[in-house]
Amino acid sequence: MVTMNGDGPTTCLDQGEQLRRRVEQLERQLAAAEQRLLAFAEGSSEVVALLDARGTICAISPAVEHILGYAPAACLGMLLYPLIHPEDQARIVPLLESLALAPGARTSLQMRMRHQNGQWCWVEATAKNQLHIPAAAGIVLNAHDVTALHRAEEQIQADRELWDAVMSASTTAIVVMSAAGQLVFASPRAEQLLALPADEPARRATLPALDMPLRQVLDRGEPTPDIHHTISLPNGEQRVLSLNGIPVRAAAGQISSVVFSIADITDQQIFAQQLIRRQQMEAVGRLAGGVAHDFNNALTVILGACSFMMDEVAQHPALRHDLEQIQEAGERVSILTRQLLALSRQPALMPQPLQLNTSIERLRLMLQRMLGRQVELRLQLDLALGLIIADAHQIDLVLVNLAAHALDSMPQGGTLLIETAEVALDATSVPGHTLTPGRYAMLAVSDTGEGMDRAAYERIFDPFFVSRRSGTSNGLVLSSVQRAVLQLGGAIWVGSDLGYGSTFKVFLPFATAGAAPPPAPPFPGLRRSVLVVDPDPHVLAFARAALALAGYQAFGPELLEHACPHEALDVLIIDVHTPELAAQVARLMAALPQLQVIYTSGHTHAALALLAQTLPALPDLIKPFTADALISCVQARCFGDSGVA
Structure with missing residues (x-):
């Protein structure tokens, strides 16, 4: 069959031949592209995988064997999710499921994946939804091994925690200052010793208190031991310090900072004097x-x-x-x-x-x-x-x-x-x-x-x-x-x-030993409740023990912290010199008008009369007191002089 056109006769066979050649050319180009893509995937250290919407591995690059130890062929048809660490699945699976519903969306992932030998590897990946593209028809996952990086970060964190622990435990203060006089680092002991402010901007400012030792080290340009220096704290207190300064040089050789180890020798100086x-x-x-x-x-x-x-x-x-x-x-x-x-x-x-x-x-x-x-x-x-x-x-x-x-x-x-x-x-x-x-x-x-x-x-x-x-x-x-x-x-x-x-x-x-006072007759406390408040823990423990032996229910100062006072409280024993508790005691006495109060003091009555201080009352018991004196005083308040309730 012959057709005619403006250029001359053309047969259908000629058109078919041209089409065949064109198809062959495209196939060669496609094969070349596939070879280039395969060579790229095989040469890449990253894993390139294609997942379907359910997370099944449809294709995967050879790098998977280097990272996870699995042969690529063994991965085909395998679900990705079981390879993810159980603790990470709760975070990763919802992300990938949401990604599958959003054409063209991309997300970043960091997770632990199981190696063929049973160990866990840290993997960092990006995933992009290309399900809507016929040539891909899946989720493309690019992943690389970050186990070494993650372990390095963990080691850095462990080293930092160890450093912090060492600095916290050290009784020597450590300070790092830049050559310009700016505070770079201060250990907890240094913060306490130098009374450094808590807010970060103020901490990063210059530290005039150490200007002289800093200048001395910078001028010498070498380690300078035992620098004696006196500083004044914000509260007006003066402290004598002994500093050892070590200069730190930058790559160009100039001093970039100075490390000081500081000891407070104020007490030693005073004691020496x-x-x-x-x-x-x-x-x-x-x-x-x-x-x-x-x-x-x-x-x-x-x-x-x-x-x-x-x-x-x-x-x-x-x-x-x-x-x-x-x-x-x-x-x-x-x-x-x-x-x-x-x-x-x-x-x-x-x-x-x-x-x-x-x-x-x-x-x-x-x-x-x-x-x-x-x-x-x-x-x-x-x-x-x-x-x-x-x-x-x-x-x-x-x-x-x-x-x-x-x-x-x-x-x-x-x-x-x-x-x-x-x-x-x-x-x-x-x-x-x-x-x-x-x-x-x-x-x-x-x-x-x-x-x-x-x-x-x-x-x-x-x-x-x-x-x-x-x-x-x-x-x-x-x-x-x-x-x-x-x-x-x-x-x-x-x-x-x-x-x-x-x-x-x-x-x-005495020259002739005085006879021991006769013990107070036993008189049961009948479960009366007594609150004891004293700044001396030894006195507090002694009083509570003596009251408990006499049958009383003895409470400590922690009872004052309760929002609601103890309704059954009968007696309060408190040192007259506790102004910091005045508000709490007043609240307790207002809530319990029947409460009996016994005041104590380490000063004698004559000594208290000398003090130009307003006291709530004169003490009923003078420390140190005996257990018998304490019980007798409490009995008198609870039961009257007759000892009858």
């Missing part, structure tokens, strides 16, 4: 001892001559009166020289019966001179107090050192009160001491100074303790007092609150 002062005082004491010996030699002559001349001037009253005045003055000087000798040496202990009041009166003049004009000395002595067994030198040491501590706590002046009394104690009355139950002589030394916070209270007898408020170290003074009291077979107790002064109570055995 106190030690030097103590050594100086010991030298002065030795000198005073030598002078006292010379004075005693001269006084021996003076007093001896006076005694000889007394008989010769018996008939001359005026001359005898003058001699008596000379003799009296000489005896007073003799007492002072004996005191100087006692304080300048450590003689062997010579316990003997002595009158405590007499020892106090003997030292009165010396104590008043030591205290100066700004501190008034008051005595309130029990004139009926019996004899104690003690060493006179030790008693002098206790009195002088307690007075010295009181003087340090009253820089603006005040009042020092010395009291004696007879008290009854049981075995647990004084925390930290085990006493024989009975009656004791009490020596109380009270001041109107600044008092102590809980931190100072806990370390008051530590020889190395330094008061951060006053910057002085009385640890050596008070530790020597404690040692002397223990050598005398007694006990020492401290009552102090910040802003309310301090009272030191020394309990010493």
Whole structure:
């Protein structure tokens, strides 16, 4: 068959031949494209997979064997989801199911997939919905192995946590500063020591407090040890620091930053000064001892001559009166020289019966001179107090050192009160001491100074303790007092609150042991409820235990935190020096008008009278008190003096 057109005759066979050639050409191009695509997939380190809408693997590149260990042929027809870690399926499966419903949509995935050896690999992938494209007709998934990266991130996180733990546990402060003076890093100890602000912008500002050490390291250009530097904190407190600075250089060789390790040596500096002062005082004491010996030699002559001349001037009253005045003055000087000798040496202990009041009166003049004009000395002595067994030198040491501590706590002046009394104690009355139950002589030394916070209270007898408020170290003074009291077979107790002064109570055995007070007759608490509030945990534990043994239901201060007060509460026992709890106590008393209140204090009534403080009431119990005294007081409030409910 022949057809005609403008160019000449063309047969149908010619058209068919052209079409066949065109098809062959397209097939060759398609095969080449497929070869290029296959070569690309085989050469890629990423897994390229084609999934149907249900997540079945329709095609997958050879890289799957390198990443997951599966042969590509083995993956065909396999569901993807079982290969995903169970913890990740809950997140990944909904994402892919949603993707299958959104033509052209794309999403990023990070998940754990099971390797053929059973281990889990971290995989990062992108998936794109091409179900609507006939040539693909599936979800194209490109994935690569990020296990090494993920493990590195985990290691970095573990290292960071370890670093944070080391920095938190370290007592040395670590600070990194840029060469421009900007704070780069501060350990928790450094934040505390330098009182750094909590907000990040302020923390990243310059740190003028360390300008001098930074300049010193930058100028030297090498590690600089033991830089002593004093800083002032926002609260006005000054701290002495010892810094070791190490410069860090950038690739070009210039110093980019400086690492400081910082130790607070304030306490050591103060203690060193106190030690030097103590050594100086010991030298002065030795000198005073030598002078006292010379004075005693001269006084021996003076007093001896006076005694000889007394008989010769018996008939001359005026001359005898003058001699008596000379003799009296000489005896007073003799007492002072004996005191100087006692304080300048450590003689062997010579316990003997002595009158405590007499020892106090003997030292009165010396104590008043030591205290100066700004501190008034008051005595309130029990004139009926019996004899104690003690060493006179030790008693002098206790009195002088307690007075010295009181003087340090009253820089603006005040009042020092010395009291004696007879008290009854049981075995647990004084925390930290085990006493024989009975009656004791009490020596109380009270001041109107600044008092102590809980931190100072806990370390008051530590020889190395330094008061951060006053910057002085009385640890050596008070530790020597404690040692002397223990050598005398007694006990020492401290009552102090910040802003309310301090009272030191020394309990010493009588020469004739006082009979133990008869125990209070047993009287069941009948499940009455008592709330005990005291800043001293030892007193709190003792009081609660004593009340529980007597049959009372004893609660601690945690009850004050309850929104609703305990309806059955009968008695509140609380220290008068707890102003921080005033609002809670007032709320409790308003809710329970029948509540009986027993106030306690570590200060004596006479000491409290000296304090210019408004107190809720005078204390009913003076610490340390016995279990019998506590129970008797509670019984009186619950049942009246008759003991009948």
